[in-house]
Amino acid sequence: MTSTFPDITISTERLVLRPFEEADIPALTAMMTDDQIIAWTTLPVPYTEADAHAFVTRGAPAVRTAGEGIVFAVTEFLTQRLVGVADLRETDWRLLSAQAGYLTASWARGEGYATEAVLALAHWLFQDQKFERLELRTAAGNTAAQQVAQKLGCISEGVLRNAWIARSRTEDDGWAEIRCDLIVWSLLPEDLDGSFGEQSDTGGLAPYPAW
Secondary structure (H helix, E strand, C coil): CCCCCCCCCEECCCEEEECCCHHHHHHHHHHCCCHHHHHHCCCCCCCCHHHHHHHHHHHHHHHHHCCCCEEEEEEECCCCCEEEEEEEEEEECCCCEEEEEEEECHHHCCCCHHHHHHHHHHHHHHHHCCCCEEEEEEECCCHHHHHHHHHHCCEEEEEEEEEEEEEEECCCCCEEEEEEEEEEEEECHHHHCCCCCCCCCCCCCCCCCCC
């Protein structure tokens, strides 16, 4: 029998992590047209409202029901505005480990939302779900994502050489694919002792291979 995460909502001082709703489709579509998000993810280009609809109504729910992980819309507590996405993927129910992904809307960067969201996700994963390991993978050139991992207290475990394909703008305003390394980070339950509420970041995003 396949294990699954519960269909839940997680709240922090400033954020609410909840399941995606169809009302999020316009904001999600707009968020995914940002160059930084395109550069470090495998999103289709251009990202259309049909892509967002498929993800919200089928892709994201299927991740949880299949036991692969869980996807959260990250919203501001006060405004309810969509500020990003955070997820767990590559879940191993025997080893009690999972990999986290995160990205932040361009207008919301610099507020510490990425760290706050993933930190809340890590506490829930370790305390409520009794997991033993959370892994992050950041492209070698994605310094913003690396800052998030560092401020979470993650330990850098090494480099996966030539393990990712990023994208870069070309002179004709198109996109070129560039192979790059991935840095592997880990977080264990004991790494988070007393850490909640003490972290901040400058925003950022990580590779999002599930997309």
